[in-house]
Amino acid sequence: MAHLLLHYKRMNMQQTLRNVIEFSGIGLHTGCAVNMRILPSGENTGITFVRKDIPGSPEIKAVSSNVVATSYATSLGLKGVTVSTVEHILSAFYGLGVDNAVVELDGPEVPIMDGSASHFVNMIESVGLSWLAAPRKYIVIKRPIKVADRDKYVLLLPADEAEFTIDYSIDFSHPFLTKQSFSKLFSRDVFRQEVGNARTFGFLRDVEMLRANGLAKGGSLHNAVVIGDTEILNEDGLRYPDEFVRHKVLDMMGDISLLGAPVIGRLIAHRSGHGLNHKLVKEILKRPGRWELTDTVVSESSEEPQSIQIEKMATV
Ligand SMILES: [Zn+2]
Structure with missing residues (x-):
């Protein structure tokens, strides 16, 4: 008997957080106490880190051309401003399908929380995600x-x-x-x-x-x-x-x-x-x-x- 297979073309829309989340913790490598907020962001904006503790609140896009260090953690930087240990929050975004978000922090390193991404995952899921008007690429x-x-x-x-x-x-x-x-x-x-x-x-x-x-x-x-x-x-x-x-x-x-x-x-x-x-x-x-x-x-x-x-x- 012939086996029935269906071929589908499908399109998934981009997502962002439905609401703002915020939390505090310390950086694994710097030991600095950091407050962090994650805000929803529009389609095709990607993930952007913002250093709120520096005058002018400089922004650093989470793209590979901004990687400045990879020993023991992944750090992003632009024009002398850095954000380090970005990999666990970025992993939570990738794992949950968050395409666009703004991550504001008042220190140089993403808080380590319990060493995993579970806190980020729980916080993101507590507000949920919403669809945006553009397809995910x-x-x-x-x-x-x-x-x-x-x-x-x-x-x-x-x-x-x-x-x-x-x-x-x-x-x-x-x-x-x-x-x-x-x-x-x-x-x-x-x-x-x-x-x-x-x-x-x-x-x-x-x-x-x-x-x-x-x-x-x-x-x-x-x-x-x-x-x-x-x-x-x-x-x-x-x-x-x-x-x-x-x-x-x-x-x-x-x-x-x-x-x-x-x-x-x-x-x-x-x-x-x-x-x-x-x-x-x-x-x-x-x-x-x-x-x-x-x-x-x-x-x-x-x-x-x-x-x-x-x-x-x-x-x-
Ligand atoms: Zn890690």
Whole structure:
């Protein structure tokens, strides 16, 4: 019997927050107390950070050309003004489908909260999202794109369907943390339930070196998983046995959001970090022949799609 497959063209509209949210916290690396507000923003404006503590309230767009540092966190900057550790809030936006928002802060670093994106996710969901009048544009990968640094690599391949899949593996040279991998078809629910609340982590053996370099000043067991030689130092242990690789996925989504449009493709990463993630974003932008920017995605399904359907193309 012939199998029935339906091909749909669909268009998803851009989204923003329905209302303003605000909260306070400390920066992981600077240790600075920061107040932050997230405001709705119109279609095609993207994500903009605003430093309210600096005269003239300078704005920095969350785009890869504004990345100024990628060691231990991703920092954006423009004309000498910076905002650091942007990856977790950007990941929450990417994971929940927030295309446009203004992030105001009165300090140099996004608050770390509990080390994951869960606080941002909960706050955004408490006000909800609203549709805007323009369709969301996607970067659809058509030919492979790869970046590597010795044994570390990220590979982006075309997807069979109009989907984003992620396959991430880590392998640290630490007796307690060797191999972990996470492989999923990405969705808002996967982000919310399996990625967004994985915390950042660090090794106890690195803490002195980080502090000596002026980093991790705000770091504590309240906002990071700390890995000792033989045990996890946090009293309550881990949120998932593989929380580490899940957090690396969280970071990746924040870093890849700096492309300015969500990706349709298969992402395979091994031992990547902020530096290599940023290199991937730059490589994608350098090779426009390998992808297509479109607001219409084609999906193939034996069921009615749940998103906005605009045209049924063919029945096989
Ligand atoms: Zn992180």
